[in-house]
Amino acid sequence: xxxxxxxxxxxxxxxxxxxxxxxxxxxxxxxxxxxxxxxxxxxxxxxxxxxxxxxxxxxxxxxxxxxxxxxxxxxxxxxxxxxxxxxxxxxxxxxxxxxxxxxxxxxxxxxxxxxxxxxxxxxxxxxxxxxxxxxxxxxxxxxxxxxxxxxxxxxxxxxxxxxxxxxxxxxxxxxxxxxxxxxxxxxxxxxxxxxxxxxxxxxxxxxxxxxxxxxxxxxxxxxxxxxxxxxxxxxxxxxxxxxxxxxxxxxxxxxxxxxxxxxxxxxxxxxxxxxxxxxxxxxxxxxxxxxxxxxxxxx
Ligand SMILES: NC(=O)c1ccc[n+]([C@@H]2O[C@H](COP(=O)([O-])OP(=O)(O)OC[C@H]3O[C@@H](n4cnc5c(N)ncnc54)[C@H](O)[C@@H]3O)[C@@H](O)[C@H]2O)c1
Numbered sequence: 001x002x003x004x005x006x007x008x009x010x011x012x013x014x015x016x017x018x019x020x021x022x023x024x025x026x027x028x029x030x031x032x033x034x035x036x037x038x039x040x041x042x043x044x045x046x047x048x049x050x051x052x053x054x055x056x057x058x059x060x061x062x063x064x065x066x067x068x069x070x071x072x073x074x075x076x077x078x079x080x081x082x083x084x085x086x087x088x089x090x091x092x093x094x095x096x097x098x099x100x101x102x103x104x105x106x107x108x109x110x111x112x113x114x115x116x117x118x119x120x121x122x123x124x125x126x127x128x129x130x131x132x133x134x135x136x137x138x139x140x141x142x143x144x145x146x147x148x149x150x151x152x153x154x155x156x157x158x159x160x161x162x163x164x165x166x167x168x169x170x171x172x173x174x175x176x177x178x179x180x181x182x183x184x185x186x187x188x189x190x191x192x193x194x195x196x197x198x199x200x201x202x203x204x205x206x207x208x209x210x211x212x213x214x215x216x217x218x219x220x221x222x223x224x225x226x227x228x229x230x231x232x233x234x235x236x237x238x239x240x241x242x243x244x245x246x247x248x249x250x251x252x253x254x255x256x257x258x259x260x261x262x263x264x265x266x267x268x269x270x271x272x273x274x275x276x277x278x279x280x281x282x283x284x285x286x287x288x289x290x291x292x293x294x295x296x297x298x299x
Contacts, residue, residue: 003029003052007069007111009060009102010076012039014181015116015174015218019073020044022222024052031066034076035059037090038083043181060098061090065105071229074102074115077150080186088146095150096157103161106169114170114229115158117236120148121173132173132236155236162234170228175240179218189247190215193254202265203255209248209264216241 006023010016011032016039020030029052032044036057047053058064060076077094078084084091099115106113122130123138130136138148161167178190185191196203216239224239245253251264 003027004070005029005031005068006071006073007031007033007066007102007105008073008075009033009098010039010074010116011055012036012041012043013075013079014039014043014179014183015079015177015221016073016075017043017181018179018218018222019075019225020047020053022226023071023073024050026226028071029053031056031069033058033060033064033066037087038078038080038183040181040183060101061093063101063104065108068109069105069111070109071112071114072102072106073225073229074099074113074154077116077154078147079118080183080188081144081147082185082187084147085143091146092150095154099154099157103157103167106167107161107165112168112170112229113158113161114172114225115154117151117155117171117173118147119173119175119238119240120144121151121155121236123148130238132238159234169234170231171234171236172225172228173236173238174221175238176213176215177218177221177240178215181218189213189250190254193251194258197254197258197260197262200260200262202263203251204267205247205251205264206267208266209251210246212244212246213250214241214244215250 004027006028008016008020008023008030011020012034016032016034020032023030032055034055034057044055056066076098078087078091103113105111122134122136125134126137127134138152139145140149155171158169158171162169182188182191184195193203220241221239228237228239248264255262
């Protein structure tokens, strides 16, 4: 029997490269499409001699075609605040033009479609916890809007292809994920703390460190993607770790794991960072349990 073939856009990135590994493990042959804007060839080095894997270096904001595929996973998009601030226009383009191009590929080959969205769709939420049914509180012209609005448009056009073209789509709203292959300088908390701890520098904590976050280990997050991919759920699904801890606790844990003698160094709070980004604990946990049950029964 012919192997199913998957397209992973953003396949040279942090999550995309782990997804390529997981899909190969599931028996797919995989074509990754990436322009290396924020991704790295090193993330795919281990697949170089795998005949089931191929990388095509291309910009998905231009029309493209990688041949017949059975599943499209659209993960291309600068994701860290450092990256989407540096590449604001490219971020808006990949969420709009790039998303259209990937949806058209899925339509052309009658493939299933899976797109990565984000908890940032909720903006600075006024509802806690945030259920998937919450529409968010997003500043459409602020510095973060290049990312938030790009992803909200991505969701809108994906739902439109589902409704108007009957495309078989999935949308995941990803919450903070960490693990190997993250960029050390992307400004996100765990790589930043780890880098500072290993270099013996003080760990920069904005504000009093009482703001809470949760972080999901990458293999758990990818497992969630695979279950959602096999499900029949078309509305967005939050996937992340429901357990929160404070930034200060996170810093202390990094210091313990790295056995570093660094201290924490307080800095004034970032005006747009948000005090409690991941306040979806109960609702999300509930939804996640429902989703897992659905996903398991449909796989
Ligand atoms: N990492 C997280 O915690 C997190 C959280 C929420 C959402 N997400 C979403 O998951 C996806 C992947 O995030 P990541 O952390 O792996 O980011 P990443 O920057 O490591 O990967 C993104 C990849 O997309 C590629 N890319 C960007 N524009 C492109 C274009 N026009 N054509 C081809 N390739 C292009 C980059 O080169 C890179 O390899 C993104 O859509 C992001 O919004 C990630």
